[in-house]
Amino acid sequence: MEKPQYNTDIVKSFVHWSVLWGLVAVLVGVIVSIQMTNPEMNFPPYLTFGRLRPIHTNAGIFGWGVGVIFATFFYIVQRLCKVRLWSDKLAKFQLYFFNTTITASAVTLILGFTTSKEYHEMEWPIDLMIIILWVTFAINIIMTIIKRKEEQMYISLWYMLAAIVGVAILFLVNSAAVPVSFFKSYSAFAGTNDANVQWWFGHNAVAMVLTAPPLAMFYYFLPKSTGVPIYSHKISIISFWSLIFMYLWTGAHHLLWTPVPDWIQTLAMAFSIMLIAPSWGSVINGYLSMKGQWHQMRENYLVKFLILGITFYGLQTLQGPMQSIRSFSAFIHFTDWVPAHIHMGTMGWVSMVCFASIYFLVPRIYGKELYSIRLANLHFWLALTGQLLWSISLWIAGVLQAGMWNAMNPDGSLTYTFMETMVEMYPYWWVRTIGGTLFMLGVIVFIYNLFKTAHNGEKTASLAATAEGRA
């Protein structure tokens, strides 16, 4: 092999920044959680719940989620293609532009410049920045794949490519708007059409950002961590194609019982249920790849994070289809049940896989052993307990709330006023704050461990090779 080959610096930088944005996301998460129980913690005009919540969601999905996607994809793509990244300069530009975009998003959201469309709140000038960012990323990944030295493209690369086109299409359509000024625009679509477009976007942002890329990471880092290949190539192929085909039909499961035409709702319901198959294809493939390796669950912290992550993914993709059934949606839609679903996905599945991927790469890009495996295990337990407290408390809250909203007296009147149902939520929201705080402590332990690894970790020869980009 030639001398230093792979670009590891860019991976390092993206790891640093994504971890930082991750901390911001969970910190703001804890703050908005506290604001729901303690409204006096709103500081108008900038620091109110209505303005901070979108900062939490966007920092979580785009700062943390997409940041880790950039870091890991740059790491993975070079290794799977056995070539250096197509353009170092472009990647460097992407790094600066990524941080500029995320900062600009946070600042404008705090100032109240928002479109109100979920996960697409930023106003049109920032949409343009996001488009530039994504095109830059896409070109670099696609060109690297084109000049690859390994003919066969591994599973992770399929998911990467699908996510790249998927996000592009979704984002472009949902961005369509007519500007009034630099900070204000009106959606190109109105009312029911706007709702339908938004949730076609919203649900597929889940598919193309919170599902496909973490699966790409999972398919790469699981075999790397266990030393055993993925169980079945055939299951991988079938799951991949059916997943990206089916997801796009399901957006209207966010709009059941609304004025959106019934046939769209029915299609969404049917396809959501069918989605169990491709989702569980990956779950089963992951589990079967552990055959004879389950002892690693005890010995290898990376495997713990990954297998727990895929387990949460499995639960998420059973719960999601259930929520897509009209009768069940009638009950839990709009309640606190839904945030519990969301956070099992974002904290349980996405974040667990991101943690594992970063734990895998940091020793390899710094050429040093991880500073402390004990701290990594502590992080694991904090994350797991935090997430379970978060979701379980709100599932209970959601069912209670739904039950009270629907309770009727024998004479056909409502049993509870809205306020009687709302005050019942406070204890559960408190438990959520505690769970979130544990999770956040986990993130702090994680960052400390990474920092110590970079500065005080033990150097080893085998890792030095990867760090210099030679393996």
Added chain:
Amino acid sequence: MWEKKPILLLVLATAAIMVGTTVTMIVPFMSVNTDADKIASVKPYTPIQQEGRDLYIREGCNNCHTQTVRPLVSEVLRYGEYSKSGEFVYDRPFLWGSKRTGPDLARVGGKYPDAWHYKHMDSPRAMIPGSNMPDYGWYKKNPLDPKMIQRKMEVLGFPYTTEQISALADKNEMDAIVAYLQKLGSDIPWRKAAKTTIVGELKNPFVGNKSAIEAGEELFENNCEACHGENLEGGIGPELTDIDMDDSDLYQIIYNGIDDGGMPAFGSLGTNKVWQLVNFLKSGDSD
């Protein structure tokens, strides 16, 4: 094959993505917001209402409030007539929301008098103890920008008059948000249709029942005090200390509210609770 050809994979993936996209996202444009779901009485927002809507978006009220009533029994009882597609044709963007931390607002227009909203926005908890809605009293300090609002109306293509624009000069953000809230869901005459006409003779089931009076007092504290005062002395609503109405008239007022008078309907509390309130009000016991 495709596993060795990235461009082919990209093309195939795009094709796979576009099938569901076409059917569920593009095709609906042919039937939604067309004559098929048009409602003649639904009018575009006036300048002040549209500005109020933009302020609602700016503050992210949609993070706590939904704006769509589903056709479910309990929901229609609680919030009013279920939402129709034609009611949203002027909404850019839509504001249906995804989480009901606070109540649905799709039909809040006309539910309360303006004075209620001014007081509530100023300090929700002073009126509704236990609410977690932030205070928005600071809205009152911010004047409106008539030029900008006129520009918005042009971009949206909504009709407006120069008087409407010049009238904005001495209004503030609070006036705008209240104007918007009062328009919500009131383009169709659903309130009148929802009124229950009570047939047959109304008979008070609790005459002289002391525990009913106590239950009524508690109901009053939770539902009426904000407008009629702690000691029935009045506020947004009139004083209720000596009511000389017969029981069935009183029942009707509480059950159905007073149209355009700002007295909301409390029929969703159920017959029993409304009778308990009647007994409390007639007991003359105000502490």
